[in-house]
Amino acid sequence: MPAATGDVFAGLEPAPLWRYFKDLTQIPRPSKHEERVLQYLKDFASSRQLSWQQDAVGNLVIRRPGSGGGEAALPVVIQGHIDMVCEKEPSLNHDFLTMPLSLERRGDWIKARGTTLGADNGIGVAAALALLSCPPSATLPPLECLFTVDEETGLTGAFQLSPELLTGRTMLNLDTEDWGEVFVGCTGGGDMNLLMDVALEPLPQRGEQPGQGPMVAHMLHLGGLRGGHSGLNIAEGRGNALQLMARALAAAAAAAGPDGWRLGGAGGGDKRNAIARDAWALLLVAEDKQPAVVAAVQAVLDDLRAEYGSVEPGLTLRLEPHPEPVSEVVAPADSARLLALLRGLPHGPLRFSQDVAGLVETSSNVASLKEAESPSPAPGRRRYSVVTTTRSLLDPALEATRDVIQGLAQLAGCEVIRGRAYPGWRPNLESSVLKLTLEEYREVLGGRDAKVGAIHAGLECGIIGTKFPGMDMVSIGLSTSTHIRMT
């Protein structure tokens, strides 16, 4: 299918910016498949007698000498990522590995038909190319335009960036989303995998416990939550399905008494960077305790509706009969450890920034509870994996929070696998490039001030700042709302 790019850019200024952006929409560039766009960039440089250099992971720098009086100025780094998020309408036949995007203009908007547009970060890359192609008379400092690979699926280009690529210590990252916003900070992060082995035992049979009827299986399900990104949405007070399910389970357990219930299994949550939306527990309840358990679950639901109200309008908590037979259950002491861990782990914003009003400085997310597939547990045992994701603008605060999680998990008898952390970018409101950016913005915004902010998620700046100590950075741009951050 030929791409109908036709005249969608007709009349748009600055013309070079839109010409390069159009080129980029015609070159397939999913994350980890950037070879064609890299070749395009190398050809761009060679045809203009600009030097380029590439590192082992694929990141490319194109250098332009200073001109028009800027020859002796300090070099400025202009940075954007060349991969794009590839999502499409389910019914559309589009292969992102081979096909160009089909564009259309609707009013003031350029859109892609049925797919993501790749304005994140294509517009930043196009801006860098427009600068590199300025005429020799333009007043510009020496430029080091850095094009990174594979931002969207793990920031691996930035992580493996060779220190030899850059000499500049002033950087404009062009991967921010909205006009009129300047970002000066981002969080670092680190995951934890908390492995808990639990003992399994046969389900108690009728008559084994005096005065008790048989145990009847039920599924307890907490769902309908909004979920969302574990960084960007962490301060909105949304419910965490795992923790709320554990709370309901604890209430049911209290109502049933120690011999009146058993845990058959539990799980919930999915992606490490998402707030858990759904969770379940297989609950076995002694027949005579069922009315008390049903009442306790209903009371928790009433409490949660009162607490979460308009934040979680879709919240559901159901206790339903489970028809399949259950033979093995978790040993009671181990059920108690698992519930205590889920309820005790920190979740949500833990501290706010002193520098940027309303910005979360440190947060943590209880992301998922799953059965661990490997290493396989001993016979008669089951291994649960609880994944947490912690973020902070401040690396020491990140690690201190991870220490808390580790300590708690060890108290609960877990083996702790502490994932490698990536660094944050602490806001520096005294930054020279920030002052200059704000002055320039005031001019183009007709005297209005740009908004200075920071993001509670990962940006390449955090990693690049650690590799090049003293790098003075701002992040600006127009990457639109299609940005899906994977970290």
Ligand SMILES: [Zn+2]
């Ligand atoms: Zn981006």
